[in-house]
Amino acid sequence: MTISRDVFVVGAARTAIGTYGGTLKDTPLADLATLAVRTAIERSGAAADSIGHLAMGNVIPTEPRDAYLSRVAAINAGLSKETPAFNVNRLCGSGLQAIVSAAQSVLLGDCELAIGAGAESMSRGPYHVNTARWGARMGDTAMVDYTVGILHDPFHKIHMGITAENVAEQFGITRSMMDELAAESHHRAAKAIAEGRFKSQIVPVEIVTRKGTVSFDTDEHVKADTTVETLAKMKPAFKKDGGLVTAGNASGINDGAAAVVLASAEAVKAGGLKPLARLVAYAHAGVEPKIMGIGRCQRPNSH
Structure with missing residues (x-):
């Protein structure tokens, strides 16, 4: 989609990326998300109570409060309790979708400032015991x-x-x-x-x-x-016979959080904010699931 109204990035922050089971493995996901959001606001120079919406990308909830991770991070970061927030899940693209969703809030005139953020703690991913609620009755369970x-x-x-x-x-x-x-x-x-x-x-x-x-x-x-x-020298990790993907050339499993503050041109001028970047366009596309990695190269449907 081509942007019809100027939307600027006026603040950004991220944590360092922790490897799977590494330094961040014991840090709650909500703490990472809150830190990124709070710091992005501080760096933007915008008042916390001027933020009109927050979108948070997350794929793996690690505890019950993560079901509303966006709201937890928003309130803990100092946003007004009247500021709405929501989670988005587009798997690997969840953080980017959060930025798109936040930008859409500005583009549609719902607000003048919004936050797009994302947080994951893959190290703290849960285990499901699907038979626990109603009982395994007899035998082993998984x-x-x-x-x-x-x-x-x-x-x-x-x-x-x-x-x-x-x-x-x-x-x-x-x-x-x-x-x-x-x-x-x-x-x-x-x-x-x-x-x-x-x-x-x-x-x-x-x-x-x-x-x-x-x-x-x-x-x-x-x-x-x-x-x-x-x-x-590394052996294939997924396809033993003739496989090419190894633990060394595959994507990593990591922990971390990031956030950006988006603002309309009017908000930039009124608040004396400093633009770091301008959102020009965005697109979405779907592909055959067997080759999902090619999605970023796919020609999107017109909209």
């Missing part, structure tokens, strides 16, 4: 790993890693191409960290340990010493 479950296509019952294998087969992507891209990604991220390029984005997460308080402020999933040679 615990379903929700985090692993959401990484599966519900139609073909295949892991996301297999959909990546399908994309590789259909579009001629080789193992060496995957490993080269993965290694380059780590190198670029490591270089950016070393040069301090992410410092202005990140708000530190204060974590209390037995040895004192630790300030978590550096992405920990990045491996600076990753090479194509070491990646080439």
Whole structure:
């Protein structure tokens, strides 16, 4: 969709990204979300009570209050109790959808300032015991790993890693191409960290340990010493016979949160806010579930 009214990003913040089972594994999801939202507002220069709407992307609720994670983060971050909030779930695109949804609130004139945010704690994903409520009656019962479950296509019952294998087969992507891209990604991220390029984005997460308080402020999933040679030695993770996707070249499983404050041109002028970026357009598309990873390249339906 082409934007018909100027919408600007006037504030942004994110936590550092914690790896699965890493530094953020014991930090509640709501705390991460609240920290990102509060900091984004502070950096924007806008008053918290001037925010008219908040959209929060989340896929894996980790405890009951996460069912309304957006509202919990909004109130805990200092937004007015009269400010509405809602969760959105578009799986990997949930945070982006939250930004789109927040922008739509501004575009439609529902408000002049809105927040689009996203938060996940994959390390704290729950286990479901589907027989617990009404009883297993007799015999063993299972615990379903929700985090692993959401990484599966519900139609073909295949892991996301297999959909990546399908994309590789259909579009001629080789193992060496995957490993080269993965290694380059780590190198670029490591270089950016070393040069301090992410410092202005990140708000530190204060974590209390037995040895004192630790300030978590550096992405920990990045491996600076990753090479194509070491990646080439890794075994396929999802398709044992002839598979290409490994734990080294696949997407990571992580924890973290981020938020942006969006404002209309009128709000920018009235509040003396400083635009960081302007939203130009957005689009949505659906694809065959077996190759879901190609969705970002799909030509969207006109609307």
